[in-house]
Amino acid sequence: MIPTTEWMSSAATRPCATNPERWFSKSAKDRNAAVRECRSCPVLQACREYALATRPAHGVWGGLTARALRPGAAPAQPKRSSKVPVDCASPTxxxxxxxxxxxxxxxxxxxxxxxxxxxxxxxxxxxxxxxxxxxxxxxxxxxxxxxxxxxxxxxxxxxxxxxxxxxxxxxx
Ligand code: SF4
Ligand SMILES: [Zn+2]
Ligand SMILES: [Zn+2]
Structure with missing residues (x-):
């Protein structure tokens, strides 16, 4: 069953409604910016459920890129820096x-x-x-x-x- 798409009508509050180009940009930098903006979106959860059910082939949906939405894609990895412990012996x-x-x-x-x-x-x-x-x-x-x-x-x-x-x- 395709989840409800009522969230799509909340254009006033969806960050992607004001600047949709970024969500479908060819530039990875733009798409990463879109992913970050999704995090403050009030309908993030509904949008992500929709995306996980429909797997759109393009664009950023619910804070996930199309690549992350591919069937069988590994779940989003946390940022590397939060995983690898700091080498306390290094000068930096x-x-x-x-x-x-x-x-x-x-x-x-x-x-x-x-x-x-x-x-x-x-x-x-x-x-x-x-x-x-x-x-x-x-x-x-x-x-x-x-x-x-x-x-x-x-x-x-x-x-x-x-x-x-x-x-x-x-x-x-
Ligand atoms: S979560 Fe992202 S893609 Fe989904 S509606 Fe909000 S801003 Fe748009
Ligand atoms: Zn240290
Ligand atoms: Zn002195």
Whole structure:
């Protein structure tokens, strides 16, 4: 029995009613966009039941492509990224977790250690090149330590310069 097709009349709320070309586009990119839009369609369920019963050979129906609707097609696979575990030893694992909204303690710790290492390297550079600087001052603070005398002096000097420049601009 062919399921009811009343859902087809809800043109006002069906995303495919406003831009049907995308649902029948030759471009896979367009069709994938259509699949995504189907997910917010209020008649998704009825449309999908209809499509699974009638197996249209073209277009996107109920969030499924014609290929997925072929008789015997494998059920839609979840996105690969949600299946394969992140390789926590890789340099990009922290970013991968972040994109997936996962929180991984070992990658977070690794990341924190990297950030700290970067700050220490910056501080060593500032000390070697300038003997102390505003940026060194901030690196000390970010590392949770008392800024050294030289960085404190450099920071105070830069702040005073900025204030003087601001006063000069205000006076002009
Ligand atoms: S589920 Fe997709 S194809 Fe079906 S009516 Fe909604 S938007 Fe159109
Ligand atoms: Zn991890
Ligand atoms: Zn310092």
């Amino acid at each position: 694992s922290y970013e991968q977790h972040r994109r997936r909204g996962e929180s991984c303690e070992s990658c977070l710790a690794k990341r924190a250690a990297q950030v700290e290492q970067g700050r220490r390297a910056r501080l060593a550079r500032e000390h070697a090149e300038h003997g102390g600087s505003m940026s060194g001052y901030h690196a000390h603070v970010a590392l949770g330590e008392q800024p050294c005398l030289l960085c404190r002096a450099a920071n105070a000097r830069r702040l005073a310069e900025r204030r003087a420049a601001q006063r000069a601009r205000n006076a002009a």
